[in-house]
Amino acid sequence: MKNIKKFYKEHRVFTILMAIVIVCAILIATVLIQCFYVGNGKDKYGKRLDGVENYQISESRQSDFENNIANNDKVKSADIIITGKIIYITLTFESNVDLVEAESVALKSLEEFSEDEQKIYDFNITLKQAASENNEGFIISGSKNVNGSGLVWNNNRKVTPQPTDPNTTEKAD
Numbered sequence: 001m002k003n004i005k006k007f008y009k010e011h012r013v014f015t016i017l018m019a020i021v022i023v024c025a026i027l028i029a030t031v032l033i034q035c036f037y038v039g040n041g042k043d044k045y046g047k048r049l050d051g052v053e054n055y056q057i058s059e060s061r062q063s064d065f066e067n068n069i070a071n072n073d074k075v076k077s078a079d080i081i082i083t084g085k086i087i088y089i090t091l092t093f094e095s096n097v098d099l100v101e102a103e104s105v106a107l108k109s110l111e112e113f114s115e116d117e118q119k120i121y122d123f124n125i126t127l128k129q130a131a132s133e134n135n136e137g138f139i140i141s142g143s144k145n146v147n148g149s150g151l152v153w154n155n156n157r158k159v160t161p162q163p164t165d166p167n168t169t170e171k172a173d
Contacts, residue, residue, distance in 0.1 A: 052085055055120045065112050074105055082121075085146075087113075089125045095132045099140065102127045106142060107151060119146055 008015050062080050069078035074097045081088040089109060093102050106125045110118065123144040131137035142151035 049084060052120055055117050057082055057087075057117070065109075068112065069105070069109055072105060074101060078109075085120065086122045086124060089123065091125065091127050093127065093129045095129065095134055095137075097129065098135070099127075099138050102129065102138070102140075103142070103151075103153065110144065110151070118144075122146060123151070125151065 062082070065080055066078045069075055069091065074094055076092045076094050078092075079090040089106075091102070091106060091109070093105075097105075106127055109125070110123065113121070113123075123142075125142045125144075127138065127140045127142070129135070129137045129139075140153055140155075142153045144151050
């Protein structure tokens with residue numbers, strides 16, 4: 001105890017500054033813990049998913065959707081992922097399908113969902129086709145929100161073959 005008193009008397013300013021730093025560090029740690037860790041057990045969507053429990057889309061219905069769409073001779077594969085109130089659909093098309101046909105297949109795929117489900121869920125549909133000798137291919141995304149009546153498409157981005165030589169600086173058109 002005498003050593004502590006002696007140290008305090010000799011280094012009073014240093015001791016007071018260290019106490020202030022320690023108190024500040026504790027306060028900062030408490031604020032950070034409050035911001036990042038408290039409340040992590042709660043639902044990440046909050047109240048935004050109210051009502052969605054009445055319109056759950058089961059795993060079997062998702063696989064039926066994928067199979068029905070994939071049975072179309074124009075579609076190579078179909079995937080569906082539901083996250084919160086958003087349904088992500090990815091359709092990959094055969095090389096003989098043009099963009100207009102792909103968009104019509106995507107629009108028909110929305111018919112698999114009831115009007116009530118379309119009023120609850122937002123849809124994000126991605127259409128893909130690999131570039132080949134016969135066509136340029138495409139990657140295009142369309143969205144429909146609960147208030148919208150149809151799909152809104154982004155601009156078409158052509159799929160271009162990557163140069164085989166990584167040192168090539170020419171851009172493919």
